[in-house]
Amino acid sequence: LAKTTQPISMDSYEGQEVNITCSHNNIATNDYITWYQQFPSQGPRFIIQGYKTKVTNEVASLFIPADRKSSTLSLPRVSLSDTAVYYCLVGGLSMDTGRRALTFGSGTRLQVQP
Amino acid sequence: EAGVTQFPSHSVIEKGQTVTLRCDPISGHDNLYWYRRVMGKEIKFLLHFVKESKQDESGMPNNRFLAERTGGTYSTLKVQPAELEDSGVYFCASSQAGHRRPATNEKLFFGSGTQLSVL
Numbered sequence: 001l002a003k004t005t006q007p008i009s010m011d012s013y014e015g016q017e018v019n020i021t022c023s024h025n026n027i028a029t030n031d032y033i034t035w036y037q038q039f040p041s042q043g044p045r046f047i048i049q050g051y052k053t054k055v056t057n058e059v060a061s062l063f064i065p066a067d068r069k070s071s072t073l074s075l076p077r078v079s080l081s082d083t084a085v086y087y088c089l090v091g092g093l094s095m096d097t098g099r100r101a102l103t104f105g106s107g108t109r110l111q112v113q114p
Numbered sequence: 115e116a117g118v119t120q121f122p123s124h125s126v127i128e129k130g131q132t133v134t135l136r137c138d139p140i141s142g143h144d145n146l147y148w149y150r151r152v153m154g155k156e157i158k159f160l161l162h163f164v165k166e167s168k169q170d171e172s173g174m175p176n177n178r179f180l181a182e183r184t185g186g187t188y189s190t191l192k193v194q195p196a197e198l199e200d201s202g203v204y205f206c207a208s209s210q211a212g213h214r215r216p217a218t219n220e221k222l223f224f225g226s227g228t229q230l231s232v233l
Contacts, residue, residue: 043227044205046223
C-alpha cells in the first residue's frame with residue numbers, strides 16, 4: 001500500500017497561508033493524490049485532487065512535483081473555521097490481495113489562532 | 115441532495131452483544147465503502163462494495179464482522195459478538211463510478227460516522 005507521511009500538527013494565524021506537505025514515495029503510476037478535511041464528529045470531506053503539477057479550486061491549491069513522491073496542500077488566508085485535520089490520500093496496490101485500497105495516513109492537525 | 119447518512123450516530127453495547135450499523139449512500143452511487151478509526155489510530159479501510167457485490171474486503175479484521183448490501187442500496191455492518199477492541203468510529207463513504215476496483219481519481223463522500231463503544 002502506498003503509505004503517506006504528513007506532519008502531525010501545524011499552527012497558524014488567521015489570514016496566513018498554510019502549506020501542508022505529504023510524502024508518498026511508493027505512489028503508483030495511475031494513482032491520484034486526494035486531500036480530505038475532517039472536523040470533529042464529522043466524516044472526512046473532499047478538498048482537492050490532482051495527478052501532477054498544480055491544481056486549484058475555490059478552496060485550495062495542490063502542488064505536485066514531477067516525481068510525484070510528495071504533494072503540498074496550500075490553504076490561502078486561513079480562518080478559524082479551517083481548524084481541522086487534513087488527510088492526504090493515495091490509492092495503493094495491496095501486496096496481499098492485489099487490490100487497491102485508499103488508505104488514510106495519520107493526518108495533520110491544523111490549529112488556526114486568531 | 116442528501117448526503118451519506120449513517121445510523122445510529124452512537125451505540126453503546128456490552129462485550130459479547132451484537133450491533134448493526136447502517137449506511138445509506140448518496141442515491142445513484144454504486145461504490146460504497148466502510149472505514150473505521152479505532153483507539154484514536156488512523157482511519158482504516160474495511161471493505162468496498164460495487165452495487166451489491168463485495169469487491170474488496172481485505173480490511174475486514176475478522177469473521178465477527180459481516181457487511182451486506184442487499185439490492186445495492188443501503189449497507190449494514192454487523193459486529194457479532196462485539197469485543198472491546200471494536201470500539202471506535204465507523205465511517206461509510208460512497209462514490210459514483212462503478213468500477214471493480216477503487217478508482218483512485220474518484221471522490222468519496224463520507225457520512226458522519228457511528229461512534230461504537232463496547233464496554
